[in-house]
Amino acid sequence: MITAQAAGSRSDGRRPARIRPEPSRAPELAHLTLSELRGYRQQLAEEETRVSYWRRILQARLDSVIAPGDQAALDRLRGVLHNHARGSRRLAMLPVAIPDGAPPLPDLTALWETTVTGDPDDGERLASRLTEAEQELSSYRHCLHQRLDAATGELISRYREVPSLALCALPLPQQRTA
Secondary structure (H helix, E strand, O other): OOOOOOOOOOOOOOOOOOOOOOOOOOHHHOOOOHHHHHHHHHHHHHHHHHHHHHHHHHHHHHHHHHOOOOHHHHHHHHHHHHHHHHHOOHHHHOOOOOOOOOOOOOOHHHHHHOOOOOOHHHHHHHHHHHHHHHHHHHHHHHHHHHHHHHHHHHHHHHHHHOHHHHHHHOOOOOOOOO
16 A cells, blocks of 8 residues: 555645755856845846746737637637736736847737738747747747756855855845934
8 A cells, every 4th residue: 555655745734855966066156246136137027027928928819820710819818918018017027038148039010910810821930930039038948947047046055155145135124213
């Protein structure tokens, strides 16, 4: 008989935490001050949010091109746009910047403005371009994840080496003036 714990689940019914690699120093980030490193990591996180949003839009647009008139595809596109608008209105308006060494981004504006006529070849060409753009965004997003992981590992390593550094990340209480 296999117990719940032997099968990889916990006795309280929750799934076990993933085993994460040990954080390590990133030599390419050693020159950054702690404040700069935090800022760099925040920029990467914001960029990842924007790229993920555009990727979801591309996937939903691809669904609508592959199956024109499919209400489910339109509902998915509507859901992507609605959920993002609720969560972070201003991120959709910011330009996507390419970090050094990252794969190039597709021309998203041209892809979005492309319309499909009644010609089936138009739909196939656009679907092919959207698929290629989605793959490029996925590659770019993967690169961002690697950079985020490196920045996070560098921060954790610094905090472990000098635990008091973590205290400067805490907000200071506001001083009252009399």
